[in-house]
Amino acid sequence: MVERKLLQIIGGVTVGALVVVAIVVPCVLLIPEDEPAVEPTTEPTEPPSGDDRPTYTFDDLMGNDYGYSSLYPTWDKTDTTNTHFITRNSAGDIVKRAYTKPDTDVDTLITGTDDLKTSSYAVSADNQFIYYRRNAKQVWRHSYTADFAIYRMSGGAGERVDDKIVGFPMDGMIHHLEWSPTGHALAIVYGWNLWVVKDLEAATPSLYQVTDDGEQNKIYNAIPDWVYEEEMIGSNNVLHWSPDSEQIAFLRTDDTNTPIVEFSMYNEAQYPETVRIAYPKAGTSNPTVTLHAYNLGDDSIKEITIPTWPDTSANPNAILREYYFSRFTWLDENTCMPTWTDRPQTYSVGTACVRDTTSLEWTCTYIEPSTESVTNGWVGSFGPFDIVWMDANTHFTIYARANDVDPTDGRWQIAKVSWSSSSKTWLTKTNFDIVGLYWYDAVNDYLYFEAAAPLPRHRNVYRVKSSAVNDEAPECMSCPLNKDYVDRCGWITTRFNLDGSVAIMNCRGYREPMTAYYTISGGVWSDKATVLYDNQELVDKAAAIKWPRKIYGTFNSTKYSEKPLNYEMYVPADFDNSGNTKYPLLIEVYAGPEFQTVTDVWTRGWSSTHMVSDKNVVVASVDGRNSAFEGYKFMRQAYKQLGQHEPEDQTDFAAWLASQPYIDETLVGLWGWSYGGYTTTHTLGYDAGNTFKCGIAVAPLADWRFYDSMYAERYMGRPQDNDDAYTKASMITAHDLNNFKNVEYTLIHGTADDNVHFQSAAEMEKALVEADVDFDTFFYADQAHSINAGNANKHIYRQLTSRMSHCLERCGTPYPGGC
Known part of the structure; x- marks a missing residue:
């Protein structure tokens, strides 16, 4: 779903490229704190006297002054010493460097030009060619359309070759380019079809069209449709080069019978544009998929079939008719292994596929040990x-x-x-x-x-x-x-x-x-690790700021007795737990199944850094039932009953923490984004103002019937098979909406959210209005799920700051300018 990966909201700063090394990342310093066994120590701590260091301000949150270096090398495949990687230097040149001296250029492959310095890029396996991705336009979370420029790296600025390829797309609508693992053949996805260029070294390279039936919202070749991209593939492509670069395995997705979602994009035009997306919601018709292998040698396409395998549902003798493609890997040019799951995602199978070297036909065999079957949960983690x-x-x-x-x-x-x-x-x-x-x-x-x-x-x-x-x-x-x-x-x-x-x-x-x-x-x-980046400059800069301290602990829940719940707590630099100072408490929540909030990860999140340092509040999170990495019984507590345990665990934790002597129990807030917004809303409806004074929900899902089939059914089954649980999971029908009259509730959503549709905000708003509940709502026109295009990211975090600061009595007005 909804931020299915482990993501930290860091003030909207996004770093992305096709090749990533020596990244400078915004961050926040966490002063070490002893870890309590069960709960924070109640023995007084003396806050530093006369601490006049500045706080971490909103401008700091939005800026890039607190960065650090790291190394994620793209290794040079032509280097026989296995010590060099390829990167781009500050002048825009594509260069080689040794991992032992990651900031020193060893060789220059191609010099940078002004119009390419900010473009993403990728170098061919033999270092003879490079492509630059330009003018990229985001489509969904991972996908985009863009222009690409291809150069032969012949020294200096190189020689441009894409304009020599007859028919090479120049309209900014290429979906994906990918170099072969050897040499410099190029796979291209354009117009929802797969194309290849085999002979870039030729005076006039040829562009070969592999498929010709691609069509938006109908047929997707080598790229995923919406649900596969978001929930299973986690990428903008579904193509896999064979190790010898002679074949391309690709997925064909048929959305002909998939229902369509529509919403408006305003874009300052006289008439709004209608966006249409093939989007299967829970219990509706799914896309169908087939797997194929294209042979570059003879231009043939062979299907890699899924073998007949048993249905593990009500009729064990039936043949499975609905399934998902999940994973794919090559062993060699004649052997591969795709992995499939059934629609409920309680059963998966990796199939052994072998190609006949004469006919080039593929035969796939069902092998029992390569299966996984789960009776009270789902297979794998977001898939096998x-x-x-x-x-x-x-x-x-x-x-x-x-x-x-x-x-x-x-x-x-x-x-x-x-x-x-x-x-x-x-x-x-x-x-x-x-x-x-x-x-x-x-x-x-x-x-x-x-x-x-x-x-x-x-x-x-x-x-x-x-x-x-x-x-x-x-x-x-x-x-x-x-x-x-x-x-x-x-x-x-x-x-x-x-x-x-x-x-x-x-x-x-x-x-x-x-x-x-x-x-x-x-x-x-080696006995010891050699340090490449100690980031001492960051350490020194952070020491001059009132950075939060971080405390880990465990909490004994009154709602779940089988194990303590892990939590983390961010406190001000001069934190005094004696009770002489009473701090407001802000709970940051996600709580989705398979998620983990409590991590040993550096962060500069809005709540955990800015609110703690600048507004002098305590921010805490707990990994309640549904969380991963604590055994699958704990994680599968959510199975077929989303939305029922989350509000209990969050309320129980907040009430316990609010009872500590250093917390002002009258000033407790809650906030979350996506599944966190869903949990925030559920929790406020459940708690009815007994614990929480206010809550902010960004992009929450109102009802799982509105969400995609692959995610919703993984955890809830189909609505027609689990209707009561869907009703209990709905933000609208789970609780008495009159409970929202006892809290300050803010609902924020983007109108162009392709993930959690604006429909959820609209339905929740209608229900609250009908119940005569006063609440605060804020929409962002033409913004998707992350609300980060243009100035929107800065704007939404300013809204969050002002509204939550008002609730926690850190400013006089809930609107910007009063804080």
């Missing part, structure tokens, strides 16, 4: 997990594994699946969740993976032998970093180089981020 190949007959993946004591509970663990013997072996049996696979070192027999460990709020790199069975304590390779750099490397994102001899570690917090690397030889890691 990806796989990593061990050899031609064996792959690794992640499945939910029941624990020995309680078969209804368990963790995500690594399974080794053998095609030849049709068997599955569990490599791991840990007490933490494994969340992703990196790569397999076949020479030294190590599978590297990422885990939410040693605590759920952490991320670290581990490894395990392929011969392991039920390994309860796999080796943590990155854990020493957090011992050497206390509280800076609790959450690590890792990038291995092409031969696995280097691991770049980007430590993302919870204190000041930093970047280091390990060298690896024969499976042996």
Whole structure:
């Protein structure tokens, strides 16, 4: 849904490019605090005397003065030393650099020009060509249309070649370009069709059209339609080059029978434009998909069929007729593995697909160990997990594994699946969740993976032998970093180089981020990591500001007794918990299924930094039922009953925290965006003003019947099968709307939200008006779900600041200018 990934709202600053290195990111410093076992200590702390440091202002939030460097290298595939990556320098040149000196140019591939310096780019695998993406226009969350300029990198400014390709699109409507993994063939998606350029080195390169039936809201070739992009693929394309660059596997999505959503774009025209999107809502007709492989050698297209596999619903002997494409991976040019799920997403299967080298036809086989079946939840995490190949007959993946004591509970663990013997072996049996696979070192027999460990709020790199069975304590390779750099490397994102001899570690917090690397030889890691970026300048700048302190803890809920709930709390730099100072409390909430709020991640969020530092409030979040990485029984509490536990957990936590001596229990606010806005609204309706004084909901979903089938049905089933739960999950029908008369409620929404449609705000507004409830509402014309086009991002955060500051008695008026 709705911010399905782990996103931090950081004042609207978005950094994006096709090639990303040495990023400077806005951030916020969190002063370390001892972690309490159950609740914040009530022993008095003496606030610093005479602290006249400035606060973190609204202008600071909107600016870029507090940045840091990190390294996410795009490795040079032509480099036999596996030490260089490709990036762009400050002059706009595309250059090579060594990871050991990531700010020093080693070689220049092409010099920058004024009109290309701000364009995204990608270099071909052989470093002979480059394309620049220009004038990109956002379509949905990941998709765009744009112009592309292609250059031969022959020294200096290079030689432009796209204007030599007969028929190359020049109208700004290209959806996607992608280089082949070897050489410099180019896949193009234009007009919802797949095209290729095979001979860029020719005097007049040719453009070949692979498909010809593409049409908006009807047929999508090699790019996803709306629901696949948002809920399953998480990308702007569904094409996969084979390792030898001789084939392209692509998805064809048929939306012919998918219902259409329409809304207006105003755009200062005399008549509004009507936007139409094929959008399957819960219980309605879904798109149908087929998978194909295009052969560049003979221009043939072969279908990679889904085999007949059993329906695990009411009739176990029936044939499954509705399914979703989920994942795809090549082993070699003749072997691949697509993964599919049924429509309820309680069953998934990875199919073994082999190509006949003579006929070039594909045959796909159902292999039982490559399936996952769940009876009281859903498979994977927002879909099945990806796989990593061990050899031609064996792959690794992640499945939910029941624990020995309680078969209804368990963790995500690594399974080794053998095609030849049709068997599955569990490599791991840990007490933490494994969340992703990196790569397999076949020479030294190590599978590297990422885990939410040693605590759920952490991320670290581990490894395990392929011969392991039920390994309860796999080796943590990155854990020493957090011992050497206390509280800076609790959450690590890792990038291995092409031969696995280097691991770049980007430590993302919870204190000041930093970047280091390990060298690896024969499976042996260097004793110590070498620091690339210590970001000392940030440390010094942050020390001059009243940055928040961060406290982690656990809370014993009165609504859920099986385990304590994890929370995090941001407090002012001069925080006094003795009770001599009473602070307003602001709860920031998301609470969607599979989400996690409590993390060891650096942040400069609006509430957690600006409101804490400048408005002197306490901001807190709790991971209630539905949250991930604490065992799937806890996560699946939400199954088929969204909206029912979230308000209980948020209210219980807020009431408990408000009872602490340092909180003013009369000044408690709540806010959230997307699913967080949905939870905010539900919580206010549930609480009826007993705990919360006010709440702000941005882009909330009113009713799951209004949302897309892939997300809504994953957690709720179809409305026709679970009608009562849908009614209880609706913001409009779940609670007595008269309860909103006891709180200050603000509803904010963009009119062009393609994700959570403006319909939700309109229906909620109608219901509140009919119930004679006074409330505050604010709409943003032509703004999508993120409300960040033009000046809208700055504007909405100013509204949030003024309205919440008024509620928490930090200014005299709820409108900008009074604070």
